Amino acid sequence: MRTVADHTVTTLAILATVIVVAPLIAIFIYLLYMGASSLNLDFFIKVPKPVGEAGGGMANAILGSGILLAIASIIGVPIGIGAGIFLAEFGRGGKLAQAIRFTADVLNGVPSIVMGLAAYALIVAPKIPFLPFTGHFSAVSGGIALGFMMIPTVCRTTEEMLLMVPHAIREAALGLGVPNWRSVLSITVKTASPGIITGCMLAFARVAGETAPLVFTALGNNFWSTNLNQPIAALPLQIYVYALSPYDDWHRLAWAGSLVLIVLIVLAVSLVRFVTSRGVLKGAS
Amino acid sequence: MGVGIEVVNLNAWYGSNHTLQDINLNIPANHATALIGPSGCGKSTFVRCINRMHETNPIARATGTVRIGEIDIYKDAKPVEIRRRVGMVFQRPNPFPTMSIYDNVAAGLKLNGYTNRRSLDEIVERSLKNSALWDEVKDDLKKKSGASLSGGQQQRLCIARALAVDPEVLLMDEPASALDPVSTSKIEDLIFQLKSQYTIVIVTHNMQQAARVAEKTGFFLNGRMVEFDSTHKIFTNPSDKRTEDYITGRFG
Numbered sequence: 001m002r003t004v005a006d007h008t009v010t011t012l013a014i015l016a017t018v019i020v021v022a023p024l025i026a027i028f029i030y031l032l033y034m035g036a037s038s039l040n041l042d043f044f045i046k047v048p049k050p051v052g053e054a055g056g057g058m059a060n061a062i063l064g065s066g067i068l069l070a071i072a073s074i075i076g077v078p079i080g081i082g083a084g085i086f087l088a089e090f091g092r093g094g095k096l097a098q099a100i101r102f103t104a105d106v107l108n109g110v111p112s113i114v115m116g117l118a119a120y121a122l123i124v125a126p127k128i129p130f131l132p133f134t135g136h137f138s139a140v141s142g143g144i145a146l147g148f149m150m151i152p153t154v155c156r157t158t159e160e161m162l163l164m165v166p167h168a169i170r171e172a173a174l175g176l177g178v179p180n181w182r183s184v185l186s187i188t189v190k191t192a193s194p195g196i197i198t199g200c201m202l203a204f205a206r207v208a209g210e211t212a213p214l215v216f217t218a219l220g221n222n223f224w225s226t227n228l229n230q231p232i233a234a235l236p237l238q239i240y241v242y243a244l245s246p247y248d249d250w251h252r253l254a255w256a257g258s259l260v261l262i263v264l265i266v267l268a269v270s271l272v273r274f275v276t277s278r279g280v281l282k283g284a285s
Numbered sequence: 286m287g288v289g290i291e292v293v294n295l296n297a298w299y300g301s302n303h304t305l306q307d308i309n310l311n312i313p314a315n316h317a318t319a320l321i322g323p324s325g326c327g328k329s330t331f332v333r334c335i336n337r338m339h340e341t342n343p344i345a346r347a348t349g350t351v352r353i354g355e356i357d358i359y360k361d362a363k364p365v366e367i368r369r370r371v372g373m374v375f376q377r378p379n380p381f382p383t384m385s386i387y388d389n390v391a392a393g394l395k396l397n398g399y400t401n402r403r404s405l406d407e408i409v410e411r412s413l414k415n416s417a418l419w420d421e422v423k424d425d426l427k428k429k430s431g432a433s434l435s436g437g438q439q440q441r442l443c444i445a446r447a448l449a450v451d452p453e454v455l456l457m458d459e460p461a462s463a464l465d466p467v468s469t470s471k472i473e474d475l476i477f478q479l480k481s482q483y484t485i486v487i488v489t490h491n492m493q494q495a496a497r498v499a500e501k502t503g504f505f506l507n508g509r510m511v512e513f514d515s516t517h518k519i520f521t522n523p524s525d526k527r528t529e530d531y532i533t534g535r536f537g
Contacts, residue, residue: 168379172443174341176393176450177369186396190383 031262035255043256048222048238054249058257060224062264064139064233065208067226068218069268071143072207076150077200081189083151084158084196089184101159108152116213119145124217132229139225139232142218146210150203157199161192197276201269208265211236235261287484288354288453289314290335295349297330297339304330306508308349312501317476317485319499319516321492323531326505328488332456335486336371337364353454369397372447372483376459378439380431380446386413386422389431389442393450408449416445417475437468444475448483455479457487461494473498492532496520504528 042057049056091097127135173183219231242254290312297305305327312318320328333339351358358367390409413419418441461469476498503513512528523529
């Protein structure tokens with residue numbers, strides 16, 4: 001009887017794993033099937049051609065996505081981690097901490113298109129003095145919209161990971177006469193850093209594929225542009241436009257773009273994991 | 286060198302729970318003093334009051350006077366300064382898991398802004414030798430994490446870490462209760478050697494351990510100190526009936 005139960009649970013667990021992994025593999029294979037044939041060097045080094053002309057690539061969109069995500073990470077990661085540290089280490093049960101936690105959870109549930117509209121209403125439509133990226137569509141406003149979408153995920157995972165650090169380790173640091181702030185930054189955060197990095201990567205991967213917030217902020221651009229104060233192309237935007245077009249070669253490019261987007265996200269996440277895992281010591285949990 | 290500890294009318298609370306009541310005692314310098322008593326009697330709270338770790342719990346507070354050498358720790362100094370002079374070893378070994386063995390020992394100095402590499406190397410070596418761990422780890426100092434050591438080794442690493450900041454007093458809160466007998470006897474040998482240089486206060490549940498390592502023993506019960514005397518007297522001819530009942534195993 002016990003063996004039967006054991007086998008049943010094992011089988012169910014394997015089944016669940018297959019159900020989780022299957023769609024991912026299916027999507028990837030389908031993308032390879034539809035997109036790989038349109039992938040060539042041109043895709044990575046050329047900008048889109050006008051309607052009717054064959055060829056062209058998405059070099060500007062790849063670069064644009066990179067720029068947007070860099071801006072988003074510069075905003076989202078430090079603010080998110082800082083807020084998470086506050087929640088776990090300094091605010092704890094206080095009223096302010098509860099308010100921040102609630103706000104972060106609500107922000108996490110706000111649909112991405114609403115984030116885009118909010119960014120549009122606050123920084124794209126009005127011209128704000130001394131901020132050259134406001135008053136029109138721009139790369140910076142797109143990055144800001146994505147960055148604010150990263151904050152809640154980064155903040156809450158940071159908090160949870162910090163709370164998982166055993167109390168004994170904090171006591172060890174305090175017992176050595178280390179000031180509390182130093183102990184938090186050098187011991188607690190460092191101990192929790194693998195989990196915090198995972199949280200940042202999750203947030204990064206999530207916003208990397210966002211289209212809706214960019215429609216109202218970065219807008220998209222058919223030309224090569226690195227000007228942060230001007231509209232900029234992004235892979236998800238380009239895919240969206242191309243996929244909705246009536247042209248077959250644009251459809252193929254959209255498939256290729258989707259494939260490239262996913263591969264780039266996987267590469268970026270793996271790179272961060274590789275870099276941060278170096279220097280981890282033997283036996284460190 | 287160690288310094289003596291003078292405790293006058295020490296009271297401590299956790300929330301509304303009065304865990305230490307009117308404790309008065311003098312702990313001699315450069316000796317080991319054992320604190321025994323049943324669980325929840327306040328002996329751990331007492332040692333945590335000596336380095337002001339007690340107050341890291343937001344609901345805890347303490348009143349009274351604790352003098353370490355010339356310093357009244359609740360009046361004349363900040364908690365972080367006291368904790369550098371009064372090292373602590375906890376019940377469960379708690380090395381920093383992300384740090385190498387070397388960095389664990391150097392942590393107290395590095396995190397307080399001490400960066401001289403050469404003397405750090407010397408201090409780490411001396412501290413590990415003082416905690417009888419050097420020979421076992423000298424080849425992996427910077428390669429292995431503190432968490433990769435065995436439990437007994439981890440506890441000696443924690444002792445080395447406490448010694449590296451050059452304290453005058455070493456508090457040990459049941460330092461061997463999570464360890465096997467071999468590791469326990471190593472820790473006891475260590476206490477024997479260390480007491481020539483440091484004042485040691487050790488909380489223990491193991492009465493043989495108290496008898497083996499300490500010159501003085503205090504018996505705590507229900508938040509009060511019932512008796513404080515030479516270890517020999519406590520274990521052979523206690524003056525209080527409750528002490529006798531406890532050490533003969535009639536309760537606790």
